Amino acid sequence: MDPMSLVTPAIGLMFWTCIIFTLLIVLLRKFAWKPILTAVDDRNEQINSALKAADKARLEIENLNNDNERILLEAKSERDQLLKEARDIKDNIINEAKEKASNEAENILNAAKSQIENEKMKAITELKNSVAVLSIDIAEKVLKNELKEKSNQEDFINSILKNSELN
Amino acid sequence: MLSALNIYLFLRHILAYILKMSNTRLKPLFTLLFLIGIIFHLKAESPSTSNNSDELYNPVPAIMHHISDSHEWHLWGEGEGSVSIPLPVILYTAGSLDIFMSSAFHHGKSNVKIEDREYSLDSHGHVFETSGLHPIDFSITKNVASMFLALIVMLLLFVLTGLKSKRNFGAPTGLASFIEPLVLFVRDDIIKPNIGSNYKKYLPYLLTLFFFILINNLLGLLPGAANVTGNIAITLVLSFITLIVTNISGNKSYWSHIFKPPGVPLALMPIMIPIEIVGIFTKPFALMIRLFANISAGHIIILSLISLIFMAQSGLGNAGAFGVAPVSVLFVLFMYLIEVLVAFLQAYIFTLLTSLFIGLATVEHH
Secondary structure, eight states: OOGGGGGSOOHHHHHHHHHHHHHHHHHHIIIIIHHHHHHHHHHHHHHHHHHHHHHHHHHHHHHHHHHHHHHHHHHHHHHHHHHHHHHHHHHHHHHHHHHHHHHHHHHHHHHHHHHHHHHHHHHHHHHHHHHHHHHHHHHHHHHHHHTTSHHHHHHHHHHHHHHHHHO | OHHHHHHHHHHHHHHHHHHHHHHTTTHHHHHHHHHHHHHHHHHHHOOSOTTOTTSOOOOHHHHHHHHSOOSEEEEEOOGGGOEEEEOEEEEEETTEEEEEEGGGGTTTTSOEEETTEEEEEOTTSOEEETTSOOOEEOOOOHHHHHHHHHHHHHIIIIIHHHHHHHHOOSSOOHHHHHHHHHHHHIIIIIIHHHHOTTGGGGHHHHHHHHHHHHHHHHHHHSTTOOOOTTSHHHHHHHHHHHHHHHHHHOOHHHHHHHHSOTTOOGGGHHHHHHHHHHHHHHHHHHHHHHHHHHHHHHHHHHHHHHHHHHHHHHHHOHHHHHHHHHHHHHHHHHHHHHHHHHHHHHHHHHHHHHHHHHHHHHOOOO
């Protein structure tokens, strides 16, 4: 066989190669390369965005944790504050109550004392009055008794007159 | 060196996939293919003139027959006992189109007469017109049929992957998990780095180019297959498309480098400009020769190594054949693996250089 035939291109073969190659480019461009590369690129984008979203979520959770910690700390300090305030208030109330109670007790005591004094004075006055009335009564009775006799009456008047003349 | 690493990673990906497949469901298939391959080669190579034992077996006709195009798809056997698939012959002679099956020639023993035109096959398997007219041969030859087969294989592989990828929003599975990384490798490691930012409009062409060469290289390695990418007409068309695409994409600075090379003294212009113009054509010309020569050479080496057995038989008798056969088969096996590597490598290089030429023609100088 002629070796030159190896390096002599056949026209028919070139013609069919052009047809087949062009057909392949047209068909594969529409039905293979475009869908494959679009799918791969879309997938890449999806993966990237998913990774980004995961990163963001992690950051958010971290922030959330920090927030939680902060809130917890704040709550703790607030609770301490509240407890302290409550304790103070309690102490105050107790002290106040104590003071008030002692004041009241004193007042009551004083009032009772003065009342007792008043009652005493009243009783003494009444007693005095009663003694006076009693002594007048007694004196009346004694006088009545002594002045039952006519002679006694005259003596008594005389004595009084005598006393008056002297004055 | 980066591209060498890329090739390595790329081949490793393919090898890993093949190993995975061969370990599971495809193992019997691979073994069968390999056995069929050896049997095919041996049967196809069996010399027809074994009665003439004085003469040393000449392997050249059989080898040339294997790497040349043909009007029929020869499977096995010689002469009367040969089995081949007839293919349509399409001839355009003096304004009329004649179509008939190649089996009408009866392997060159009879002529085909249509109206007043009579066609015959010469000893090289070429069709000629007996009255001296020059028919233009548009036949579906073995190579054309093989390319149609490649077309079907490619459409099946890539359109199915496309359909699968379009529907699937998760990680790729099955066929897509094999094809997608290949497509991405071609795009991200061959096309993108060499063309630059405006690579998108060249993607369909370059991806098709890569896989057209790859699939045809691999189909050519199957037993009984055609030598498509080892045919100069096909590599000529592919490199001609490279030439056209490169020069159509060429920007101002590309053309000014050719017709007004910067930093060149005026006296040298008459030498430099023709050199630059020749350079436009030598680059795709080298592509054409490289692919054609690599694939043809691979086929020739494998066929020669097998022919060694028959040469030994014709020279030393059956004992010689049995002595040479194991060594020969081992070498063939080794070459076959090398050829698988070359199939990928040549597709890679052709696409890489085409991308590089386009990149050089479109690069913006500031």
